[in-house]
Each structure stands twice: as structure tokens, then as C-alpha cells.
Amino acid sequence: MIVIGLTGSIGMGKTATADLFRQAGLPVFDADAAVHALYNGPLATEIETTFPGTTVEGRVDRAKLAARLSGDVDAFRRLEAIVHPAVRQAETDFLEKARAAGAPAVVLDVPLLFETGRHHEVDKVVVVSAPAEAQRARVLARPGMTTEKFEALLARQMPDAEKRARADFVVPTGEGLGPARDAVAVFLRQLFG
Numbered sequence: 001m002i003v004i005g006l007t008g009s010i011g012m013g014k015t016a017t018a019d020l021f022r023q024a025g026l027p028v029f030d031a032d033a034a035v036h037a038l039y040n041g042p043l044a045t046e047i048e049t050t051f052p053g054t055t056v057e058g059r060v061d062r063a064k065l066a067a068r069l070s071g072d073v074d075a076f077r078r079l080e081a082i083v084h085p086a087v088r089q090a091e092t093d094f095l096e097k098a099r100a101a102g103a104p105a106v107v108l109d110v111p112l113l114f115e116t117g118r119h120h121e122v123d124k125v126v127v128v129s130a131p132a133e134a135q136r137a138r139v140l141a142r143p144g145m146t147t148e149k150f151e152a153l154l155a156r157q158m159p160d161a162e163k164r165a166r167a168d169f170v171v172p173t174g175e176g177l178g179p180a181r182d183a184v185a186v187f188l189r190q191l192f193g
Helices: 014-023 031-039 044-050 062-069 073-100 132-140 147-155 160-166 177-192
Strands: 002-007 028-030 105-109 124-129 169-172
Touching (some): 014 028, 014 124, 028 073, 031 105, 044 073, 124 160, 169 177
């Protein structure tokens, strides 16, 4: 089974590209969705214990947690120590299930694939990329997003140009879904012959 790592900086169109892989019939593990699911119950108690006042009715309140973590690198590391092992277990379960089902390939949608060294754990790396102005417009259109938040998120991520240089394949999303769909089709043809 071929394991494809899908990554890209914030606002590059990674979610839409992951959907294109799903539409092509490949199972996709979404790390962000796994975190959301864990916040909705399984990890809420541990996060509340570590960061009091960040849950509501047994679920992590992402806004409260973000406010608690703001500017506190140590707190962010403590959160990662709670969340990352649980996400990795969910990913392991996903891979085992896909392998048992005979999937020829799977996609791991991992936002910080390069930054966390996870690119060494996949067979192929696909980077989703768009021009900086498109990225900025997409991100700043999100509810609650500010220029400061956007800049802080970018500061934690490897520059897009470096990701593209290190990728096995780049899916351009600046021109919309059609060209991105075509690029995914080209990649899959190259992968499977």
C-alpha cells in the first residue's frame, strides 16, 4: 500500500484537494478532523485538567483553548504531548483498516508534515500550493481570522517555496478546483501507471 502525505500551508486548498483524492477512491486520513473528534470527548477531560476552563459540557472549546495557549510556547507543547499520541493512534488504526481492505494507496492529510519530520514516514509527498495573495485572501476570509493570527500561523509553517521544492508532486490550487482536479489525476496516473 502506497502512503501519500498531503500537506500545504494554511489557506492553500488542502481540504479541497483531500476531497479530490477521496473522489478518486483513495481513503484519506484527516489529522485536523481527528483532533476535532478527540476534542469532542476522548481528550476533553485531560485537556481540562491541564488547561482549566477550556472545556464546555465535556468538549474542548477551541476559542477558550486558543486564548489559553496564546503566546505560551510551553503550554502549546503540553497540549501537543496530549493530542499527538492520540492522533497517531487514530492514524495507525486508519492505516491498518485500509491495509486490511486492500487499498492500493491512502492519503494522510497532515498540515505540518515537513515541520514535524513526518515526510520520512510516507512514500510520496504531495504539496498543495497557491499564490501568496490567494492564500492571504482565503485565510483572512475565515470567521475570526485576523492579520496577526494569520502571520502567527505562517510563522510556524515552513515557507511554501521550500515545501514545493521538497515535494514529489505539487497540486496548484490558485486557479480553482478544475486545474487542481486535473493535477490530482496526473499524479495518480504517474503513481499507478
